[in-house]
Amino acid sequence: MEDQIAQDSTPISQRIKDYLLGEIAAGRWKEGDVVPSEQALVRQFGVSRMTVNRAVRELTAEQVLTRRQGSGTFVAAQKYQATLVEIRNIADEIRARGHEHRSHLHRLEPAKASDAMALQFGLPAGHLLFHSVIVHFENDVPIQVEDRWVNPDCAPDYLEQDFHASTPNQYLMTAAPLQSATYSIEALPAPRPIADMLAIEPRTCCLVLKRKTQSHDQIASVVTMWHPGQLYQFAGALG
Amino acid sequence: MEDQIAQDSTPISQRIKDYLLGEIAAGRWKEGDVVPSEQALVRQFGVSRMTVNRAVRELTAEQVLTRRQGSGTFVAAQKYQATLVEIRNIADEIRARGHEHRSHLHRLEPAKASDAMALQFGLPAGHLLFHSVIVHFENDVPIQVEDRWVNPDCAPDYLEQDFHASTPNQYLMTAAPLQSATYSIEALPAPRPIADMLAIEPRTCCLVLKRKTQSHDQIASVVTMWHPGQLYQFAGALG
DNA sequence: TAGTGGTCTAGACCACAGC
DNA sequence: CTGTGGTCTAGACCACTAT
Structure with a gap:
């Protein structure tokens, strides 16, 4: 046992996790190195195997370790310097910033699918x-x-919603629970109609998020969101 | 028990998870609803409490359920239709697409921090x-x-690296293990020097990723990545 | 006080890997 | 064959919440 922590309320399994994480953070165990077996940790900490198992299993779920039945437990491959971005419902995001959200409905109508849009929906x-x-x-x-x-088919009441009070996002969340989604983020010059609605010059740089969501094994929604590039950015933190 | 699965190799705890997830997905249990207690699930499935506990604990870690000691277990607040984007090392990304990655080093030199850059680094x-x-x-x-x-201070050998063979990303990964990071994604018109390097017209829309990484409690690296908007996009899938 | 979750124990049986 | 992880059991004690 590394430290003699006499009367700490920290659960034992958490202390074992901390110990393992500490060894890795300190560089004493490197990527691919074998980690003490459950039996070894049982002896080292003087606890039952279930407790050790929980600690190691959770670190495996957290991608810190990898396990191979019959072989052992190893320090997982290093994560690269990746960046994870979470893009949320715009109304929530604005309110979370303590600002006022308002929306203007330009269009809400039935329409026939163009060839391109039909392809997107698989209809x-x-x-x-x-x-x-x-x-x-x-x-x-x-x-x-x-x-x-x-x-x-996914949201038959869509045209009856009051999108001043709520957002399509909120409505679709309940009408067509998200099953999976694909998305892309790109930078595009604003076409005339978009520029007019955003009150910017045509061809101004915009941050464009496209998202296609699936629900009940159908494509439920295809959305393109245009943001003025100078005014809006996706931001966040990791770690 | 919902289904009588006679001889399924699926672990019991996983079957309990599937059962709970199924009830939620089917809409029979909604956000905030109380779900059966561990004791109730023990009786329902005829298994030990540890097995039920593991299933429920894992679903809690996965944000599907929330638990309150003394009160009970509840269906967690619905996730909004969010979009998670992971941005990786560009070389890996290109090779993962089966394409060839090559890089050209324009500059690799010591420099004095400008006021703005000093502020970024806290130096x-x-x-x-x-x-x-x-x-x-x-x-x-x-x-x-x-x-x-x-x-x-974080990467003293930075200027001695061969950045044709590897990327700064790869080097910094080992020299200055990532502790945390902040980032932003925006759309900006390309300034002249950037446009020249990307062989595009000045003021063309670019997708710009800025990232600041921390290591050993210091700012290790501040990077701005410019991508031609028409050619490059961040994309991915969820679910 | 009764019921809930939070944690831990000391065993057990199994599948798989390496020698 | 031994050692590894994967899973499960039938108890236990505790802290907390609601009544």
Whole structure:
């Protein structure tokens, strides 16, 4: 045992995790190195195997260790300097900043799927879709154009919603629970209509987030979100 | 018990997780609802409490449930339709696409910190920094300008590295293990020098990723990565 | 006080890897 | 064959919450 912690309320399994993490952080155990077996840790800490197992299993779930039945437990491959970005519901995000969120509904109507849009949804061209265009304001500054196409099978009441009170995001969350999603982020010059809604010059750089969500094994929604590049950024922290 | 699964090799704890997830997915248990207690699940499945506890504890770690000692276990607040983006080492990313990665070193030199850069690093203005500018190519098409400033205290050998063979990312991973990071993604028009290196017109939309990494309780690296907006996008999937 | 979750024990049986 | 991890049991004691 490294330290003699006499009367610490920290659970034993947590102390074992801390010990293992400490050895790795200190560089004494490096990527790929074998870690003491459960039996060895049982003897070292004088606890039962279940307690050791829990500590090691949790660190494995956290990608700190990898285990191979019959072989042993190893320090997991180092994570590269990656960056994880989480993009949330715009209204929540604005309110979380302590600012006022307001939205203007430009369009909410049924529409026939173009060839390109039909392909996105995996539906025949000309199939009925719902289409909405909403501009979101942060303290009265336009910050996002949300151009959304919705599969009526997933959200039949879409056209009856009051999108001043809530966002399509919130409605679809309950009507069509998210199963999976694909997305892309790119930088594009604003076309005329988008520029007008954002009150910026045409061809200004915009941060564009496209997202396609699946629910009940169907494509539920295809959305393109335009943000003025100078005004808006995705940001966050790791670690 | 819902289904009578006679001889399934699925661990019991996993079956309990599947059962709980199924009830939530089917909408029978909604956000905030109380879920059966451990004792109730013990009776329902005819297994020991440790097995039930593991299932419920793991679902709690996965943010599916929340627990309150003395009160009970509840369905966690719904996740919004969020989008998680992981941005990785550009060389790995390109090779993962089966394409060739090549880089051109434009600059690798010591430099004095400007006021703005000193502020970023939390160092006095004029402090020694290392500065590198590298252009990354995917199949000979310029895809990223990596403009990086490095704290010499964290990576004293930075200027001696061969950044044709490896990337600064890879070197810093070992020299200055990532502790935490902040980042932002924005869309900006390319300034002249960046545009030249990317072989695009000045003022073309670029997707710009800025990242500041911390190691050993110091700012280790401040990097700005410019990508041609039409050519490059961050993309991925969820679920 | 009764019921809840939080944790731990000291065993057990199994599948798999390496010698 | 031995040692590894993967899982499960049937108890136990504790802290906390609600009534």
